[in-house]
Amino acid sequence: MKPVRVLISGAGISGLTTALFLSRSGFEVVVFERAEQLAAIGAGLQLSPNAWKTLQQLGLEEALNALGTFPNSIRLNNGRSGKQIATVPLGKTVHETYGAPYCVMHRADLQSVLYNACKQSQQITFHFSKSCVNFSSSEDQVTLETDTNGIRELAQGNLLVIADGIHSNLREAGLGLPSPQFQNKIAWRSLIPQNEIEDENLLEDTYVWLSSKAHCVSYPVSGGQYVNFVAILPGEESDKTFTTDDRLNGSSKLFEYFPSIKQYISHDTTWTAWPLYAYRNPLCSTHPLTVLIGDAGHAMLPFAAQGAAMGIEDAAILARQLKTQSTPKLALVNFEHQRFSRVSNVMKLAKSNGRIYHLPQPLAFFRDLVMRNSSPASLLKRQDWIYNWEP
Numbered sequence: 001m002k003p004v005r006v007l008i009s010g011a012g013i014s015g016l017t018t019a020l021f022l023s024r025s026g027f028e029v030v031v032f033e034r035a036e037q038l039a040a041i042g043a044g045l046q047l048s049p050n051a052w053k054t055l056q057q058l059g060l061e062e063a064l065n066a067l068g069t070f071p072n073s074i075r076l077n078n079g080r081s082g083k084q085i086a087t088v089p090l091g092k093t094v095h096e097t098y099g100a101p102y103c104v105m106h107r108a109d110l111q112s113v114l115y116n117a118c119k120q121s122q123q124i125t126f127h128f129s130k131s132c133v134n135f136s137s138s139e140d141q142v143t144l145e146t147d148t149n150g151i152r153e154l155a156q157g158n159l160l161v162i163a164d165g166i167h168s169n170l171r172e173a174g175l176g177l178p179s180p181q182f183q184n185k186i187a188w189r190s191l192i193p194q195n196e197i198e199d200e201n202l203l204e205d206t207y208v209w210l211s212s213k214a215h216c217v218s219y220p221v222s223g224g225q226y227v228n229f230v231a232i233l234p235g236e237e238s239d240k241t242f243t244t245d246d247r248l249n250g251s252s253k254l255f256e257y258f259p260s261i262k263q264y265i266s267h268d269t270t271w272t273a274w275p276l277y278a279y280r281n282p283l284c285s286t287h288p289l290t291v292l293i294g295d296a297g298h299a300m301l302p303f304a305a306q307g308a309a310m311g312i313e314d315a316a317i318l319a320r321q322l323k324t325q326s327t328p329k330l331a332l333v334n335f336e337h338q339r340f341s342r343v344s345n346v347m348k349l350a351k352s353n354g355r356i357y358h359l360p361q362p363l364a365f366f367r368d369l370v371m372r373n374s375s376p377a378s379l380l381k382r383q384d385w386i387y388n389w390e391p
Helices: 013-024 049-056 061-067 091-098 107-119 169-174 237-241 247-257 259-263 307-324 328-357 363-372 376-381
Strands: 005-009 028-032 044-047 073-078 084-089 103-106 124-127 131-137 142-148 151-157 159-162 181-193 206-211 214-221 226-234 272-278 290-292
Touching: 005 013, 005 142, 005 151, 013 028, 013 107, 013 124, 013 307, 028 151, 044 049, 044 107, 044 214, 044 307, 049 061, 049 091, 049 307, 061 103, 061 107, 084 091, 084 363, 084 376, 091 376, 103 107, 103 214, 103 226, 107 124, 131 169, 142 159, 159 169, 169 290, 206 363, 214 247, 226 247, 247 259, 290 328, 307 328
Parallel strands: 005 028, 005 159, 028 124, 073 206, 159 290
Antiparallel strands: 044 103, 073 084, 131 142, 142 151, 181 226, 181 272, 206 214, 214 226
């Protein structure tokens, strides 16, 4: 393939990982980000072995080890009584089974690792405070239109990677694709400092509390300095106007579904509301010189803990195809062929897990009974098809 200049819209996890993989393959990469700088926003995320093995190819293992934590297990609990239903082994078991660890970390920490690695590459250029608003193309060139405080500029390349997240400007304005669908659920997120955590098990394991129409997850992040709590509750789309500091309201809603976690969380806890949106099906490319990756292409419910991982996988496969195929157009055709089935299956799993987690009584009773009578090894084995993947 002749020299290719790749434009990337968005400096999130998918965009940064793609920039790194492309630069290591010898491509010139230009990244456009609407924010003035990368800020420590968001909450925790989970890096399963498939994601870890992908990032490992970029030489990021040492930096990730320093910032990540590695839970011993997932503890599944009844949200009302707090009683344990089942456990899924992680830690040493996962590492030995899949050849890589199961890591949890703050999203901002992962973004920082990726950004610092990108800054070491002479192949990557960043432009901040530039919103990507539209694009046009010719036979072998794409022109990206950006906006900075009302000032429009144009940038040219041979390929445009759309990685600007779930509410992608370019997906809607540039490609005319539909917006993601609100899922009638709100993810309430909070970070609890380590010194406020009395139960040390919360600093060592991932917890899941199951309740009718809702569930809650906790795991340590930032090297164990905080515990990340995420409560998925029913909600209306108007809830997207909630920002932070909805303390009493958020906690009161939480305790209606999970009275057993009052021992961990007080009414003074600060929560941030994140409305959950998703696409019905993944979409990688509808244009010969553009490709959608990460949430811009396949935003999904978080119930398989694979949203970030799928974007990371996208980056590796896209770089591989661009390096090995004769033209960007052929590379994108092959990329979509490789990604569509896997991402579709992960999206289906996330939806299925949501239904299972939120079962009402008496169905929840039988769900718990099946889990209690399943061995920890068999519960982990259900993830083989996800975790065994390698780029």
